[in-house]
Amino acid sequence: xxxxxxxxxxxxxxxxxxxxxxxxxxxxxxxxxxxxxxxxxxxxxxxxxxxxxxxxxxxxxxxxxxxxxxxxxxxxxxxxxxxxxxxxxxxxxxxxxxxxxxxxxxxxxxxxxxxxxxxxxxxxxxxxxxxxxxxxxxxxxxxxxxxxxxxxxxxxxxxxxxxxxxxxxxxxxxxxxxxxxxxxxxxxxxxxxxxxxxxxxxxxxxxxxxxxxxxxxxxxxxxxxxxxxxxxxxxxxxxxxxxxxxxxxxxxxxxxxxxxxxxxxxxxxxxxxxxxxxxxxxxxxxxxxxxxxxxxxxxxxxxxxxxxxxxxxxxxxxxxxxxxxxxxxx
Numbered sequence: 001x002x003x004x005x006x007x008x009x010x011x012x013x014x015x016x017x018x019x020x021x022x023x024x025x026x027x028x029x030x031x032x033x034x035x036x037x038x039x040x041x042x043x044x045x046x047x048x049x050x051x052x053x054x055x056x057x058x059x060x061x062x063x064x065x066x067x068x069x070x071x072x073x074x075x076x077x078x079x080x081x082x083x084x085x086x087x088x089x090x091x092x093x094x095x096x097x098x099x100x101x102x103x104x105x106x107x108x109x110x111x112x113x114x115x116x117x118x119x120x121x122x123x124x125x126x127x128x129x130x131x132x133x134x135x136x137x138x139x140x141x142x143x144x145x146x147x148x149x150x151x152x153x154x155x156x157x158x159x160x161x162x163x164x165x166x167x168x169x170x171x172x173x174x175x176x177x178x179x180x181x182x183x184x185x186x187x188x189x190x191x192x193x194x195x196x197x198x199x200x201x202x203x204x205x206x207x208x209x210x211x212x213x214x215x216x217x218x219x220x221x222x223x224x225x226x227x228x229x230x231x232x233x234x235x236x237x238x239x240x241x242x243x244x245x246x247x248x249x250x251x252x253x254x255x256x257x258x259x260x261x262x263x264x265x266x267x268x269x270x271x272x273x274x275x276x277x278x279x280x281x282x283x284x285x286x287x288x289x290x291x292x293x294x295x296x297x298x299x300x301x302x303x304x305x306x307x308x309x310x311x312x313x314x315x316x317x318x319x320x321x322x323x324x325x326x327x328x329x330x
Contacts, residue, residue, distance in 0.1 A: 009305035017298030024291040032146050032283055033117035034090050036078045040071040042268050044234070046260025051100055052242070054199050057249065059256040065106070067262060068097045071142065074112075081114060081125045088117035091127075092142070096158075098258075106258070107194040111158055113141055120145045120229065122156070130158045131195050139163040144222075144229035146283060148180055155184055159191045159216050172223065174232055175273045177280075179223040188217045188241075210247040214257065216240050227280045227287070232273050236262040 047064040074091040081089045092113040098106040109131045114123045122128075122137035129135055139154030155166035166184035173179070193204035193214050216239070223233040240257040242250070264272075 007305070009301045009308065013298045013301035013305060015298075016294040016301065020291045020295040020298065023286055023294065028286040029118055032286055033088055034115075034120070034143070035073065036075045036088075036090050036117070037073045038071065038090075038092075039073065042069045042234075042272075043067070043265045044069065044236075044262045045265055046238070046262045049258065049260030050256050051106070052255060052257045057245075057251075057255070062101045064101055065258065065260055065262075066099050068095075068099075070095045070097075077127065078114075081123065085123055085125070087123075089123050089125075090115055090117045094142070104198065105196075106198050108196045109158070109194055113137070115140075118146070130161055131192070133161065133192070135161050137163070143231070144182075144224050144226075146227070146229050147287060148224055148226040148229045150180060153182070155182075157184075157186055157218075159218075160186060160189045162189075166220070166222070174223045175269070177225055177232060177273065177277065179232060180226050182222045182224060183219070185219045186217055188215050190214070191216045207248065210244075212242055212244045212248050214240065215243055225276045225280060227283050228276055230272075230276045230279070232276050233264055233269055235264070238262050 044067040045064050046067075048061055049065040050059055051062045051065055052059050071092045071094050074093050077091040078089050081091065092111075092115075094111040094113055096107075096109045096111070098108070100106050111130050112127050114125050114128050114137075115121060116123055120140050120143050122139070122141075124136050128137060137156045139156045141156040141158070144153065150168050150171070152165045152167045154163050156163050164184060164186065166182045169181045169183050171178060172181050191214055193207050195204055197204060197207070218239070219237040221235045222231045224231050238261075239259045242248075242255045242257050244253060245255045246253050
């Protein structure tokens with residue numbers, strides 16, 4: 001009976017030991033994915049801020065500027081791209097909507113971001129764009145990969161339509177979570193005028209014809225929970241200028257269009273942290289808790305099986321000793 005029980009335990013030990021790497025290297029890449037129908041909204045504020053008053057064409061300090069960022073999964077488009085890409089793809093239709101203290105629109109810039117559901121690497125396909133301009137992304141945007149590493153990543157900047165490194169600056173604690181802090185600085189760069197202007201009847205093409213240009217610089221900061229790859233907080237020190245502005249009848253040649261320290265609103269930080277904490281447990285189950293637990297269980301069962309096998313052989317050894325003694329006496 002002991003030997004039979006030992007064989008059963010040995011079979012279970014092999015099963016759990018084999019299941020451990022299967023969970024980590026087979027199940028995890030197939031189960032840990034960004035859902036294609038995800039919807040997310042984040043509100044950020046710059047308080048106070050400098051904003052161009054388009055009625056007087058003068059920059060002035062205002063109480064706050066609000067930025068509403070929405071990400072909406074486009075399931076229909078993702079299914080179309082998946083057929084040719086041969087992998088799980090997510091299509092996010094994003095919108096960055098900026099409004100002044102009076103609630104009026106300052107700018108509204110749409111994006112279409114197409115990426116691999118598991119790795120978050122960009123998938124270059126028809127429809128990928130920023131503000132109506134076709135782009136070919138390199139590097140991540142909005143979200144880091146699952147199991148984020150302590151290293152620099154390539155990050156896509158939507159304003160310049162270019163990719164630049166975003167640097168890992170250390171591990172920190174944020175609202176009870178261990179997070180990786182990343183930082184990127186975009187130097188002053190000439191960028192396109194938004195297609196949708198705050199002054200009715202004036203288009204970006206008309207402004208471009210005057211010779212006035214728009215320039216931008218930012219320092220962006222992210223606190224990223226490494227297991228899920230989700231930012232739990234984000235900030236930007238953001239500046240925009242209109243240069244050669246006298247061509248549009250302004251009193252100065254360089255005018256600040258927007259300047260401020262943009263931060264996530266507190267209620268959205270709280271909601272994001274709670275969501276990430278719950279999602280972190282699910283990812284950790286597939287990458288750490290269950291694989292290591294099954295491996296430990298397999299080792300324990302193997303040890304128990306060997307112990308039972310050793311116990312089962314002891315009576316047999318003892319029964320042979322008297323027979324051996326009698327033969328020697330004869």
